[in-house]
Amino acid sequence: MGADKTAKAADRALDGKVRQLVEAHxxxxxxxxxxxxxxxxxxxxRCAACPSAPVTMGSLVRxxxxxxxxxxxxxxxxxxxxxxxxxxxKMFGLSEPAG
Numbered sequence: 001m002g003a004d005k006t007a008k009a010a011d012r013a014l015d016g017k018v019r020q021l022v023e024a025h026x027x028x029x030x031x032x033x034x035x036x037x038x039x040x041x042x043x044x045x046r047c048a049a050c051p052s053a054p055v056t057m058g059s060l061v062r063x064x065x066x067x068x069x070x071x072x073x074x075x076x077x078x079x080x081x082x083x084x085x086x087x088x089x090k091m092f093g094l095s096e097p098a099g
Contacts, residue, residue: 006037006068006071007070008040011030013064013067014061014064017099018064025046025091026046027050029043029061039071039075040076058091058093
């Protein structure tokens with residue numbers, strides 16, 4: 001899949017449940033995907049500084065984006081450490097076992 005198609009597919013992956021939840025809380029979410037398949041998520045509005053944003057990221061946003069062919073990593077501006085997000089993903093049963 002080409003970079004442009006990957007970016008469009010990633011944006012569409014946030015439609016529905018993810019955007020509905022974020023918008024219901026007075027925010028927004030956008031994603032940019034570079035040519036290497038690295039997706040960069042930005043929360044807007046009230047969600048930009050929300051203390052629950054790492055949970056939303058780990059339980060909804062990252063899993064939705066990693067299902068997209070061509071997306072190899074997902075990060076976000078202003079994120080807690082990747083280790084903290086990994087713990088959140090594990091808490092929700094979303095991380096794959098190591099090994």
